[in-house]
Structures are given as C-alpha cells and as structure tokens.
Amino acid sequence: MFRVLLIGYGNTLRGDDALGPMAIERLRPLLPDVECLSCQQLVPELAERVAECELALFVDAACNGEPGAVRTERLSPKPGGAASLTHHVEAAALLELAQALYGRVPQAVLVTGAGADFGSREGLSEQGQQALTEICRLIPQLIQDSSAIR
Amino acid sequence: MPTITIDPVTRIEGHAKITIQLDEQGEVQNARFHVTQVRGFEKLCEGRPFTEMPALMARICGICPTSHLLASSKACDDIMAVRIPETAEKLRRIMNLAQIIQSHALSFFYLSSPDFLLGMDADPEERNIMGVVRKYPAMARDGIKLRQFGQRVLETLGGKRVHPGWIVPGGVSHPLQADQRDQILTQVPEAIRITRGALRWFKGQIESFRAEVRSFANFPSLFLAMANNANEFSAYNGWLRFVDANLDIVADHITGVDYMNYIGESGNDDSYLKSTYFKPYGLKDGVYRVGPLARLNMCESAGTVQADEELAEFRELERHSVLSSFYYHYARLIEILFSIERMETLLQDTEILGKNVRAHAAPNNFEGVGILEAPRGTLIHHYRIDQNGLIESANMVIATGHNNLAINHGVLQVARQFVKGNALQPGMLNRVEAVVRAFDPCLSCSTHAAGAMPLDIQLLAADGEVVDRLIR
Numbered sequence: 256m257f258r259v260l261l262i263g264y265g266n267t268l269r270g271d272d273a274l275g276p277m278a279i280e281r282l283r284p285l286l287p288d289v290e291c292l293s294c295q296q297l298v299p300e301l302a303e304r305v306a307e308c309e310l311a312l313f314v315d316a317a318c319n320g321e322p323g324a325v326r327t328e329r330l331s332p333k334p335g336g337a338a339s340l341t342h343h344v345e346a347a348a349l350l351e352l353a354q355a356l357y358g359r360v361p362q363a364v365l366v367t368g369a370g371a372d373f374g375s376r377e378g379l380s381e382q383g384q385q386a387l388t389e390i391c392r393l394i395p396q397l398i399q400d401s402s403a404i405r
Numbered sequence: 406m407p408t409i410t411i412d413p414v415t416r417i418e419g420h421a422k423i424t425i426q427l428d429e430q431g432e433v434q435n436a437r438f439h440v441t442q443v444r445g446f447e448k449l450c451e452g453r454p455f456t457e458m459p460a461l462m463a464r465i466c467g468i469c470p471t472s473h474l475l476a477s478s479k480a481c482d483d484i485m486a487v488r489i490p491e492t493a494e495k496l497r498r499i500m501n502l503a504q505i506i507q508s509h510a511l512s513f514f515y516l517s518s519p520d521f522l523l524g525m526d527a528d529p530e531e532r533n534i535m536g537v538v539r540k541y542p543a544m545a546r547d548g549i550k551l552r553q554f555g556q557r558v559l560e561t562l563g564g565k566r567v568h569p570g571w572i573v574p575g576g577v578s579h580p581l582q583a584d585q586r587d588q589i590l591t592q593v594p595e596a597i598r599i600t601r602g603a604l605r606w607f608k609g610q611i612e613s614f615r616a617e618v619r620s621f622a623n624f625p626s627l628f629l630a631m632a633n634n635a636n637e638f639s640a641y642n643g644w645l646r647f648v649d650a651n652l653d654i655v656a657d658h659i660t661g662v663d664y665m666n667y668i669g670e671s672g673n674d675d676s677y678l679k680s681t682y683f684k685p686y687g688l689k690d691g692v693y694r695v696g697p698l699a700r701l702n703m704c705e706s707a708g709t710v711q712a713d714e715e716l717a718e719f720r721e722l723e724r725h726s727v728l729s730s731f732y733y734h735y736a737r738l739i740e741i742l743f744s745i746e747r748m749e750t751l752l753q754d755t756e757i758l759g760k761n762v763r764a765h766a767a768p769n770n771f772e773g774v775g776i777l778e779a780p781r782g783t784l785i786h787h788y789r790i791d792q793n794g795l796i797e798s799a800n801m802v803i804a805t806g807h808n809n810l811a812i813n814h815g816v817l818q819v820a821r822q823f824v825k826g827n828a829l830q831p832g833m834l835n836r837v838e839a840v841v842r843a844f845d846p847c848l849s850c851s852t853h854a855a856g857a858m859p860l861d862i863q864l865l866a867a868d869g870e871v872v873d874r875l876i877r
Contacts, residue, residue, distance in 0.1 A: 299515075300553040355538045356546050 257402045259289045260308040260361070261394065264296055265316050271370025271383035274316040278390045289398065297344050305349055306357035310401045313346040313365045314390060320369035322382035325389040327397070330363040362401055366390055407431070407826055407872035408865010411834055421846070423816055423837055424863040427872065431826030434867075436817040438809070438841060440678035447799045455484055455768065455790045456574055462786065462801070463568050468511065468847060471504040471559060472779035474572040475641075476786040479775025481574030483661070484790060486769035492759035493576030495751050498641045500562055500572060501777065502744040502751075505640065506596070507555025508780035509697070509737040509744075512845040513603065514548025517734060520839050521610055525617070526832030544606075547599040551741070554596040558748070561585050576763035586752050593749045597711070600742045604715060607735060614731060620822035621840045622730035622815025625650035627683050627693035629807060630700045631778050632657065637708035638700060638743055640778040647683055647693065648703055651725050656685070661774045664785055668802060680813075681806045692814065695782025695807040696844065697736035702726040709750070712743035730815055733843045740780075768794050781845055782807055805846040815840040826864060826872065834875050 261282065263275030279293040290308070292301075297313075305311050313330070320326065332354050333347035344352065346365050354360045368386030370379075379387060412422035426435040446465050450458060459477040463470035475497055482489055489497075519532045522541050538545040562581065563569020571578050611618065631639040632646035645659035647667065656667050669684040669691070682691035693699075707713045716739060722732065751757060768790060775786045782804030789797045805812075819840040823833045864873040 299549055300556065302549065351535075352538065355535070356542050356549070 257310070258308040259286075259310045259312065259398055259402075260292070260304055261286065261289050261312045261314070262292045262294065262297070262301070263314040264294050266295055268375060268377060270372040270374050270376050271368075271379055271386075272316045272373050273377070273379060274368045274370060274383060274387055274390070275314040277379065277387055278314045278394070281387070281391050282394055286395065286398070297346060297349055299344055299349070299352055302349055302352040302356055305361065305363075306353035306359040308361045310398065311346075311350075311361045311363040312394060312397060313363070314394070315346075315365065315367050316373075316383075316386075317367040317369045318373060320367075322369050322371035322380070323385040323389075324369045325386050325393060326367050326369075327393070328365045328367070330365050332360055364397055364401075366393060366397070407867060407870055408863045409824065409826070409829070409834070410863015410865075410871060410874040411837060412863060412874060421841070422863065423841070424865055425820045425824055425826075425837065426865045427826040427867065429867045433817070433820045433824050433826070436813075436820040436837070437675060438813050438816045439676040447801060450796050450799050453796050455481055455773075455788055455794050455796055458786075458788060458796065458799075459572060459574065460568075460570055466847060467568075469504060469508055469779055469781070470568045471500055471563070471572070472777060472784055473786070474569070475501055475504075476775040476777040476779070476784045478572050478574050479777060480773040480786040480788050481775070482764075483773030483775060484768050484770050484788065485574060485764075485766040485773075487575055487764040487766045489576040489764050490759070490761045492580070492756050493762040493764075494641070495754060495757055496562065496577050496581060496762065497572060499748050499751050500559065500569075501641050502748045503555045503558035503562070505555075505744045505780045506741050506748075507552050507559065508845075509741050510548060510552035510555060512780075512842075513734060513737055513741075514545070514552065516845070517839070517842050518544065518548065520835070520842070521607070521614075521734075525835050525839060526830070529831055529835070532835070544603075547602065551596060551599045551603075554592050554745075557592065558589055561589060573763065575765055578763065580760050580762050581758055583758055586757060590749065590752055593745060596745045597742065600738060600745060601711070604735075604738045604742065607738060608718075611735075616822070617836065617839070618729045618731045620819050621843055622694075622811055622818060623728050624814060624818070625728060626811055626814075627655065627686075627691070628699035628702050628726065629683075629693050629695050629783055630703045631776065631783065632703065635708070636705035638704045638706070638712075638740075640700075640744075645776065645783065646703065648726075650728060652702060656683075660776075662772065662787065664774065664776070664787075664802070668785075668807075670802065670806070676809075678809050679806050680809045681802060682810060688810075692810040693807065694730070694811045695804050696733065696780075697740050698727060698730065698733045699782065700778060701736045701739060707739070707743045709743050709746035711746055712739055715739045715742060730811070730840065730843045733845065737845070779804055781805060781847055803847070805844070808844050808846065812841055812844050812846065815843070824864075829864065829873055831875070 263279035265272040265275040267273040276293040283291045332351035371382040372380040407427040409425040462477040463474045563571040631643040633639040633643040647656040670679045785802040787800040
C-alpha cells in the first residue's frame with residue numbers, strides 16, 4: 256500500500272498562518288486513504304509517522320513571496336537541523352530525525368502558500384484564500400503523480 | 406573586574422543569561438542567573454471575567470499549559486465555592502500526571518540527556534539531542550515515545566496536545582469515553598518499560614558524575630511541596646508544607662491565601678524573575694527548593710508499588726534528605742514512574758467514566774486560590790474579583806520563582822568548583838548551564854515571559870570588563 260501522510264501546520268489564530276490546518280480541513284473528506292494531520296507546529300514526535308509512510312506532504316504558510324502564490328519543494332533530510340527539539344522542528348529536520356531514529360525517509364514535498372496577513376485574527380485574507388484553493392487543487396495531483404512514479 | 410557571560414543559557418525553557426565575576430587572580434567571586442524577558446500576565450488579565458482565566462493563563466507557556474489550566478481552574482472553583490464532582494477531580498488528576506510525564510520526559514531526554522550520554526566536556530556542536538540521536542538512537546526513540554505517551558493522554562482527554570480547553574471552572578467540560586480510556590491503558594506497559602530502563606541506566610551513571618553531585622546546588626535548604634494526611638506523594642490535593650534539610654516540619658497546613666504569610670517575593674534589579682523565600686526566615690535565610698527533589702524528600706511513600714521500590718533506593722543516597730540538585734534528574738524519573746502507575750489506577754477506577762463531571766455556580770467568594778504540584782514544583786494562582794466577577798488582581802507564584810535563590814546558589818557553587826578564569830574551557834561553562842538545567846526552569850512561566858529559551862554566560866574581570874562570553 257502506498258501510504259501518504261499529509262501534515263498541515265500553522266497557527267489558526269494568526270490570519271494566513273492557518274493555511275496548513277485549513278487545507279487539511281478541506282482535503283480530509285476528499286482523501287479518505289490519506290493520513291491527514293493538522294497541528295500548530297511540527298514536533299519530533301511526528302518522526303515515527305513520517306518514517307512509516309511512502310510520501311510525506313507538508314503544507315505551510317510562507318511569509319515571503321508574492322501573496323497568494325504557491326510553491327512546491329522536494330525535501331531531503333537536513334543534517335543538523337534538529338539540534339534543539341523542544342518546541343518546533345522544520346520539515347527537513349523531521350526527515351533527518353526519521354532517518355536517524357527509524358532508518359527510513361519517505362519522498363517528501365513541502366507545499367507553501369504565501370500569505371498577506373499574519374495578524375491576530377481568524378480567517379484567511381483574499382490572497383490566502385487564493386493560495387488555499389490552489390493548494391487543495393495541487394495536493395491530490397501530487398499524490399497521484401508520486402504514486403504513479405513509484 | 407573580568408566577567409564571563411553565558412548568553413543565552415541553552416537547553417532550558419525560556420531566555421536567560423549567567424554572569425560570572427572574577428577577581429584579579431581569575432578566581433570566581435560571584436555568579437548570577439538573570440532572566441531577560443517579561444510577559445506580564447498578571448497585569449493583562451485585570452478586568453477580564455474570572456471564568457476566562459484558565460484559558461487565558463494557560464497561554465503563559467507551551468510546555469506546561471495544563472498545569473496553569475489546573476491551578477487556574479482550582480482558583481476559580483474556590484471563587485465559585487464549589488466542590489467539583491469526584492469523577493472530574495480524578496480526570497483532572499490524570500491530566501496533571503500526564504503533564505508531569507511529558508514535561509519530565511522532555512527535561513530528561515531532550516534537554517539533559519546530551520550531558521549524561523555525551524559528557525559535560527563533549528564538543529557543544531555534538532552535545533545536543535541530535536548527538537544523542539546519532540550515538541544512542543534507542544535511548545532517543547524511548548525518550549520521544551515516553552513524551553509522546555504523556556502528550557497523547559493530554560490530547561485524548563483535552564482534545565489538544567497544547568492548550569487543551571477541557572479543564573474548566575467547576576470540573577471538566579465532558580466525560581471520558583470507554584474507548585479513550587482503553588486506548589491509554591494499552592500504552593501503559595511500554596511507558597513503564599521505558600521509564601524503568603531509563604532509571605536503571607541513570608543509576609548506573611551516577612558514579613561517573615560524583616563531582617557534579619557534590620557541587621550542583623548541593624547545600625542544606627528548606628523544601629516546599631504539597632502534603633496530605635497519608636504523607637504520600639501529592640500532586641493535586643493537599644496543603645503546603647515546609648520542611649528543613651533534616652526533614653523536620655517548619656510550617657504546615659498552609660492553605661488558601663495563607664500562603665502569603667509564608668512565601669515572600671522579592672524583586673531583582675538584574676532579572677525579571679523574582680526571588681521567592683520563606684517569609685519567617687527572611688530573604689537571606691529563607692532559601693527553599695520545590696519540584697521533584699522537594700516532593701520526594703517530603704513524602705514518606707509514593708503510594709504506588711514500583712515507584713515506592715525506587716523511592717526506597719533513592720533515600721539511600723544520603724542520610725536524611727537528598728540535597729544535591731543533580732538528583733533532580735533521578736527524582737524526575739521516579740516521578741514519571743509514579744505518574745504512570747497512578748494514572749493506570751485512576752483509569753481502572755469504575756467511576757472514571759461517570760457522566761457528572763462539572764459543577765456550576767456563580768461567584769460566591771471575592772477571592773480564590775488554586776494550588777497544584779506542577780512538574781517543576783508548587784504552582785499558585787490567586788485571583789481577586791469585583792462584584793461583577795471581573796478580575797481585580799492576580800498573583801501567580803511559579804515553581805521556577807520558588808527555586809530562583811537556589812538556582813543562584815547553585816550557579817555560584819558550580820562556577821567556583823569548575824570555572825578557572827585564566828584557563829577557560831567550554832566544559833566548565835557547560836556545567837554552569839547544566840546546574841540550571843537540573844532545576845528544569847521554565848522562564849516563560851516564571852516571569853510570565855514569552856519566547857524560546859537560549860542562554861548567555863558572561864565572565865567579568867575585577868574591573869567589570871567582559872573577559873569572555875558564551876552565547877548559544
């Protein structure tokens with residue numbers, strides 16, 4: 256079975272930072288065979304689940320780039336990226352942890368949507384909405400492509 | 406006068422720095438631990454409805470929000486003058502135990518294990534959790550798994566791993582379901598296996614840390630913790646008790662606002678963290694410690710089978726109380742074991758799935774105090790409200806504040822033991838950081854400050870000149 260882990264992360268109380276969790280909310284009912292996780296930040300405890308899948312997709316908001324634009328980036332383990340694991344780890348550092356602890360790294364893609372407003376409020380800006388729509392179109396496509404080239 | 410600055414202090418929760426003052430010969434004359442950020446929660450909650458306090462106060466910290474939720478809710482229970490349903494109390498106790506497990510696992514495995522496994526003198530580039538992951542992956546996996554166990558319990562009961570909103574004034578918002586209980590219980594054996602393994606391993610290492618045992622805040626002091634009639638380990642219910650270094654009781658049965666007669670708070674010019682002291686003895690002589698070491702020193706028994714076996718062995722370390730703060734790490738592991746065992750017992754209680762989990766009432770008192778044993782020690786929330794139920798004033802006394810004087814004593818003791826100003830080595834300064842880590846301070850909570858927690862050590866010459874500075 257081609258196991259896919261989809262993690263959306265960000266703070267739902269900080270405007271467009273909610274892009275990741277909102278993408279999960281929208282995609283979860285559409286992707287019944289995908290393990291969908293929504294969280295505020297990546298933590299080392301996720302390494303085991305990352306190591307167990309074939310494809311890990313990370314969805315995050317970006318504060319740089321043209322607001323509304325969506326980027327994808329293939330990830331590989333980042334040596335030394337997880338030196339302090341108490342609060343937060345980056346996606347690439349999580350891959351490093353999965354490799355070091357469980358001896359396995361999946362294919363991994365980071366999908367980011369550039370936000371326009373990260374103020375203290377709930378809900379996305381117009382550009383954030385635009386990025387969300389694009390991310391939700393892109394993710395099923397990425398899953399399909401990755402499982403096809405496996 | 407030369408000064409060494411360690412800024413920021415690493416592998417602790419929050420922002421701090423240490424300054425070490427040298428004399429003309431390069432010997433350590435003084436050392437101070439400074440906390441460099443403030444958040445001011447006591448002030449910003451003024452004017453808010455008291456019922457908002459648990460959710461608001463929990464935002465002080467992302468590591469121990471559950472402890473603040475519990476202490477705050479207990480203070481609100483006091484304002485409402487309600488006795489919460491028995492099931493709700495048991496569920497709250499499970500949450501507190503889960504918080505102790507996840508926080509202690511973080512402290513031992515993530516923050517301090519690099520010192521034990523890789524050595525105090527190891528290259529700082531390597532002496533971190535990734536160094537442990539590379540050299541001791543099984544230990545790292547166990548640490549992550551154990552912390553995850555505590556977090557999963559918090560998430561299962563509270564709905565969220567961080568800042569769960571389930572604990573409310575009057576009890577908890579909804580009952581536990583049978584499948585949730587069963588899911589937690591299936592994870593208990595592995596959590597116990599990991600903890601016992603870590604205890605075995607740590608006990609085997611103590612001999613190689615004799616110098617640290619001798620000098621890591623190893624001095625007679627008072628201890629403060631919650632006590633109960635059975636003299637068992639108590640983390641949720643009870644009263645406050647102070648004992649001295651011989652474990653003789655110096656103050657007992659302290660409840661409610663009475664804490665103000667025994668606990669004094671003194672501001673500092675060079676730190677946002679107040680120094681808390683035993684009021685009857687004054688600031689100079691009223692140094693006390695809280696947290697795992699204090700709790701294990703104070704209780705006669707843990708109250709669970711395996712933890713009691715470990716506690717008996719722990720007591721053999723010294724004749725009366727265990728005074729070296731290096732043993733905070735050891736005490737933490739025993740508390741994890743106790744917490745898992747006690748949690749299992751509570752979950753097997755027939756009443757744990759009861760549906761009556763919340764008492765409702767309007768305010769019946771203008772003042773409320775909630776006291777709890779948080780992972781790092783005694784936590785006090787104290788609120789006063791007006792006739793509309795709005796907060797007039799809030800006071801929080803946090804574990805790290807209680808320990809501040811002892812931490813400063815420890816920093817000086819370790820600096821005098823290890824730091825040679827004329828031949829400075831990184832391992833010397835790491836020991837100064839490590840004594841702070843032994844207390845597992847949470848500075849965000851204690852100054853009600855925000856942010857990640859780096860460290861800064863300064864070495865000052867006799868004329869005040871900064872001779873060396875370590876920032877990580």
